[in-house]
Amino acid sequence: MAKTETEFGKVGKxxxxxxxAGLRRRxxxxxxxxxxxxxxxxxxxxxxxxxLPVEIYSPERRAELLLANAxxxxxxxxxxxxxxxxxxDPAKFAPKARKRR
Numbered sequence: 001m002a003k004t005e006t007e008f009g010k011v012g013k014x015x016x017x018x019x020x021a022g023l024r025r026r027x028x029x030x031x032x033x034x035x036x037x038x039x040x041x042x043x044x045x046x047x048x049x050x051x052l053p054v055e056i057y058s059p060e061r062r063a064e065l066l067l068a069n070a071x072x073x074x075x076x077x078x079x080x081x082x083x084x085x086x087x088x089d090p091a092k093f094a095p096k097a098r099k100r101r
Contacts, residue, residue, distance in 0.1 A: 019046070059086045067093050
């Protein structure tokens with residue numbers, strides 16, 4: 001089990017909490033860093049967190065991915081059906097010819 005250290009912070013106006021400088025350095029917390037706050041039976045747990053961007057796929061991009069990842073004829077037929085359900089023509093997303101070396 002990891003060694004625990006006890007340090008004290010202070011709650012300010014509007015619930016702001018000051019994390020001691022040593023802990024901020026140790027966990028690389030800077031102004032604007034994202035922190036997960038969890039309610040636990042024994043108290044509040046603060047953990048460094050990160051947010052990753054999420055790509056929202058357009059129907060065209062979904063069609064490209066569905067068709068490009070088909071592994072056999074049956075899978076290709078299923079992918080084409082899904083693309084048609086998106087209101088798109090699978091023929092417009094023909095795979096690009098690969099360059100031979």
